[in-house]
Amino acid sequence: MSDVAEVRRRVTAKLWRAASLYSFPAWIAIVAPWIILRQLLPVLMELVAAVLYSWWTKKHIDAHWISWSNASFPELEDSMHLLASDVDTAALSSVAQLQRARLSQKIEHAFNDAACRHLARRYLSFPRSLIILSCLLSVAWFFVPAQTTALKDGSLINEIKAKPSLQHHSALSVHVTPPAYTKLPAFTSAPKEMQIPENSQVRWCMATPSSAESAKEALSIHLSNGQTLIFVQRGEVHCAEWQASETVFWSWSADAAKTRIVLKVQLDQAPQIKITTPTDMVQVLAQDAKQVRIALRITDDYQITQASMHMTLARGSGENIRFSDKEMPVPQGKDSKLREWDKLWSLSELGMEPGDELYFFVRATDNADKNPHITRSPTYTLRLPSPDAAAEESLALPMMVKVESLRSQRQIIIDTEQLLADIKANPKLNPNLIRTRSEMIAGDQGALRRRYGKFLGEESSLFADDDGDHGDHSDHDGHGKKGDSAPVDLAAQYGHAHDQEENATLFDEATKKILRRALAAMWDAEKSLRAITPASALAPENKALEAIKQLQQADRIYLHKAAFTPPAIKEEKRMSGDVLDLKNTSKKQNEAAVIVPEAIRNLLITLQRQDSLPALWSKTARDWIAEQINNEEQRLAAQAAIQDVIDGCATCRPALAAWIRQGISHAELILQGRSVLKPKQNSAFDKAWEASLQNKQPPSANGKQP
Incomplete structure (x- = not known):
């Protein structure tokens, strides 16, 4: 093998290794859901797909690695085609031979591990849609009942065989007839958890047993609320009926395992x-x-x-x-x-x-x-406001009489806007004039605020004087005393009368809230005006005007009529003097309500001490739980705890006691004081005085008779 072929093999091997490492986590994410679901066939199919993808990656690298290298590595000078051909170096030109030698030296440094990972992420990105598709298929596989193979599992079959009591349920059927107004069809089902409408007629039916002993075993259906439904023969079948009014769980007396099946009642909702x-x-x-x-x-x-x-x-x-x-x-x-x-x-x-x-x-x-x-x-x-409503200059309520010298909130807003317009039109306006006008508007705002404040009991002002005359009152006592020697009614001058009848009953709380909002806005407006910043005073002035408009509508209040309709009087008892059925409506004062009945207290003590339970304890516990626990799931759990204790579970007693305690409400606070009458104890002086009156003689200094 030539040197060029060896270099080419090493480069492509590095790229294939980097691409495989890059796609390996993605294949793990694809296979993992099926491994969790223990589905062998999808796992094998995805492993074959991974092998084919690796083979395709190898072929793809061999075909395109030259163009990838020229585009990603500028130092290779677009000359990687010299390494792609197997032409002998001696057959090339001198320039090509020199360039091939330079590439052989640079290529090892260029294709390092980081560069190979970069090329794999850039040109060999793994399709993430395959991961999403695999997850969706696994979720669908898990939730679709048709894919469930539990009945084919040998361990589950053995478990069913180990419970022969469940075979009795095959002879029992449940017939549900919803109310006619629901327009829902009646249906028949095997014993299982189901949801039915309220007031549905439920019938448990079974074929007539062949022997008397079997008939005794299948006598009744036990509900968690304490009801026992007896089977009644109807032709060839025995049936027990119940009108569904609350969610319960039931068990069949023929079931030795006492399997509890929930019958959830869907209450009819209001529109x-x-x-x-x-x-x-x-x-x-x-x-x-x-x-x-x-x-x-x-x-x-x-x-x-x-x-x-x-x-x-x-x-x-x-x-x-x-x-x-x-x-x-x-x-x-x-x-x-x-x-x-x-x-x-x-x-x-x-x-x-x-x-x-x-x-x-x-x-x-x-x-x-x-x-x-x-x-x-x-x-x-x-x-729909009237056209005259916007021009009304009245105060908040009809009983609030307007003073002629009192400026309205709308006029204060107009004056403030005019001041801002003058300042904007003439930036060189005299600052003293601006201060004077702003303080005059603030004075008007303060006077209006104090006028509204009187309806909330405000009597003092931080700034301007009040409307009344608070001058010299030295002559009010009629003695003509002057200076410091004149008597001064400090309570009237500095005091504040809180419990005024008119202030307490004139306005309702909603009207007072609107008044407080208006006064707070007036305070903010007056503060800004006295700080010579009229621009910031405009917003609170408008808030005060909005509150005043709302108060102007307070004279019209709509209350829906909710009159009391007394029950009809029975004419046969009228004027008869019969008071046997009358209830005493007089309230007993100073007596706290009984939070926990005595029967419940005794039951809790018995459960805590592990003593023998009192008679009819189950009815007492069921009635208490039905009355105090409103949550449906919690009520079922509490009823299950009662049934466990009935079945003889000694370790279930603390759980039942906890459910009973949960129904205990908090004690109410008694606000009325207790009146305790004690005999009056006379002092020594009273005793001596009474003795002197009896003897017609004055008492001595030490309180004894002479």
């Missing part, structure tokens, strides 16, 4: 109402609005029998507000489980005029048999 438009609970329309869009969506798990939108129109103000109600049905589509209504209403169709408010909500009813579910959405408000 779901979603109002997509408008998005806000209170939607303020534009003054020139002519239309408004209302969009809603109602869904139910079975069928929506009735859906309607209730509208209440409010017109007027103060004590002259009139309400008119109307109800409109939501149209039904092709799908009985879904109702959608997206309509662009004209204001004339809704009967709205400027200044009116429209309150609406949606009510939906499903098709449940006994107790249909009724769902009601929150109440939304559409408000």
Whole structure:
């Protein structure tokens, strides 16, 4: 072999080794899922594919390594074709011989390990789509039941044979008849875990046993809630019936292993109402609005029998507000489980005029048999402001009387904007004039803030004087005293009356929150104005104006009528004086509620001490768990713990005690004080005084009679 062929062989071998090392982790990622699933055939197929890919890589390197080298290594001077041919060196020209000798010296240094890895990543990149395809196929193989070969496994067959009690289930069938309103078909299944609708009729049936002994073994079905269903003969079969009301697990008395099979009951859900438009609970329309869009969506798990939108129109103000109600049905589509209504209403169709408010909500009813579910959405408000609302200069509420010398918040904003416009038009404006105007606006803002602050109990001001006259009050006492000798009512001057009846009952908490927001914005605006920065005062001034506008609507409040409907009076008991069925509604004070019943306390003590359990303990525990534990999975686990203890598992008692303790709620806090009456203890003086009154003689100095 010539030197050129040897160099060519070494270079291609290096490149093939680098490409193999580069693709090796990818092949591991492809084969690993099938090795985990223990699938031999896919592993063998991928190993064959890896060998073929290695052979293809070798051929690909032999065909293209010359062009790769010329493109990647500038120091080889695009002369690698001299090493590709097997022409004898003596047959070449002197220049070609010299270039081939130079390449033989450079090529070993150029094709180092790092350079070979670089060429493999650049020209021999492994297709990552094969890794994704292999992972997806392995996941599908794992989850598709048709690919399961567990029944062909010898160990599992031996395990089934070791449990002859499961063979009894082959003679038992479960018939489920869903309620008629669900429109679901009835079905029959072998005993297994299943999910059924609420109020479904479940029947466990088996062929009539040939012997009396077999009939005794298959007498009943035991439910986890404590119910026992007895098989009743119906012709050639024995059946036990139950109406599904809660999720339980059941076991058959003929099963010696007491296999527990879960029967999950899917509760009938109430209709779901979603109002997509408008998005806000209170939607303020534009003054020139002519239309408004209302969009809603109602869904139910079975069928929506009735859906309607209730509208209440409010017109007027103060004590002259009139309400008119109307109800409109939501149209039904092709799908009985879904109702959608997206309509662009004209204001004339809704009967709205400027200044009116429209309150609406949606009510939906499903098709449940006994107790249909009724769902009601929150109440939304559409408000159409009147043209005069923007020009009103009134204060927040009708009872807040405006003072003539008090400037409105809108006028303060106008003055601030005018000051900013003057500063922008005349940058050389006198600074003293700017300060004077800014402080005047700040004074107006402070006066307005104090006016609103009176409704929250504020009485002092950091800056300007109050509205009232706080001059000399020395003559108020009528004695004409002057100077320091005059009496001063410090409590009236510096005190603050907290528990004022009007302040406590005049406004609700929501109105007070809006007042606080307005006052905070006024404080910020006044601070910026007094700092001679009117530009930063404009934003809080607008926030205060927005809060005041919101307060102006506080005189109109909509509350949905929720009157109490008393039960009908039985005429046969009226005026009869019979009080046997009446309950005493008088509340016993100063008595804490019983958190843990005595039966539960005794049961916990018995479980903790490993003593013999009391009579009817299982019913007590089941009733407690059904009442206190609402989570479905936790309730099943607690019922399983009860069944374990019934079956004689002594180590399961702590688990049952833990489930019972979980149902114990926290003790309530008693806020009412306890009244304890104690006899009055007379002092020595009282005793002496009483004795003196009895003897008609004055007592002595030491409290004794002379």
